Amino acid sequence: MKKIVWILCIQFLAIAGYCQSSTAAGPLPSAAQLKWQDNNFYLFVHFGPNTFTDLEWGKGSEKEEVFNPTALDCRQWCRIAKAAGAKGIILTAKHHDGFCLWPSAYSKHTVAQSNWRNGKGDVLKELSRACKEAGLSFGVYLSPWDRNHPAYGTPEYNDVFVNMMKEVVSAYGPFFEFWWDGANGEGPNGKKQVYDWHRFESTMRSIAPNTILFSDIGPDIRWVGNESGFAGKTNWNLLDTAGFTRGAGAPPADTLNRGNVNGANWIPAECDVSIRPGWFYHASEDAKVKTPGTLFEIYLKSVGRGANFLLNVPADRRGLISAYDSAALMGFAALRTKSFHSSLLEGGDASIQLGAKNVKPELTDGKGNGWISFGKDYKNEFLDIRFNKITELNCIRLKEPLQNGQRVASFTIELLNGNKLLSSLEQTTIGHQRILTFPTQAVTRIRIKITNARADPLISGIAAFKIDSDLVEK
């Protein structure tokens, strides 16, 4: 009986439309893409022979015994990732030098041929377990370019690559994300490989349907077009891929950076960047680790522009994250907590209205499915935020409920003291979230107007903050 009452209640809420219904604005994300977008920030770990030879691109001819971490501890990586507020870790299971960090049956250039732990070590196994224990998502980078494998440059290599994908998915999966690097150089016999992308993709889809697949052009998420960690201020989750290929045949960098307003596919951007100048650990770069302030700036220009932030923190020759990198990560986490821990719109100091409607905080907290609709006549509406007292602020965060597609093409934020307009900020897209910073203003009122949209605009989160003035985007 209780069960029936519950079902009726749920149906009633659905019919009554707890959330105002809206017209569709496709393309729409898959459930896996939506979940991925909520990860916001996670770590990349570049680790392998290059860590020991001080190279960025190993030649593939390095002896296996080169790889010999003295104190590998993936739990240490996970502790640091957790404390930094990262949601997961992606490991370079095989970089361009072809060395496999797991004992692959399809290569003779792996941890099994090294002296590390008498050839019994397995970094993938250790990290997959440590991530599970820590409640972190685990992902894998597998370079198709292989400067070691004797079959590279022949059709047989495509079989090798497919077998390796199957091997890692079955032994260490499930993965939240799988990273295909687009690089396509020569192998040991001087030949380039013709990658069978179609087969790579269908293999992954059949064995790991919920894993998000990264390449320059997706299918699930795209490269952002640079390795600085910056998404475009205008950033559509939509992309046209027809006529383009991965690697050298990808769309121009600025298209990857901004997406296409009417793109045919939902392919959001991921911003990959290293905490150091290089991707691999080099002791000579210890003093060049990015500062917490720089990491915060990248956060604003990635997560704050609706993309995800993949921050590379390489393991050193011990197989640990160095104290330099860990200190920078802790400083970065502290800046995020201090800046965003409580919104000035919560706690009863502000009222929010859309026309005659009171906007309740629970519809605007960005959680669950809550959202408000500006309706078809949105150009004549605005969100009216009024504070009880003069309030200083320099940061506003807006969110769109992306399960309904990405809609807002431009919006304006007006900052007022009484009826006096202090400044008017014209912006373009919102997407998963847009975190806007500006010189501090003392306001009593904020007006948010949507000036252009692909369908009736929906907003699922509004927050305002006063962050440290040094952190405001220059």
Ligand code: FUL
């Ligand atoms: C690039 C690679 O060539 C770099 O070494 C690094 O792995 C970066 C994330 O992707 O394509």
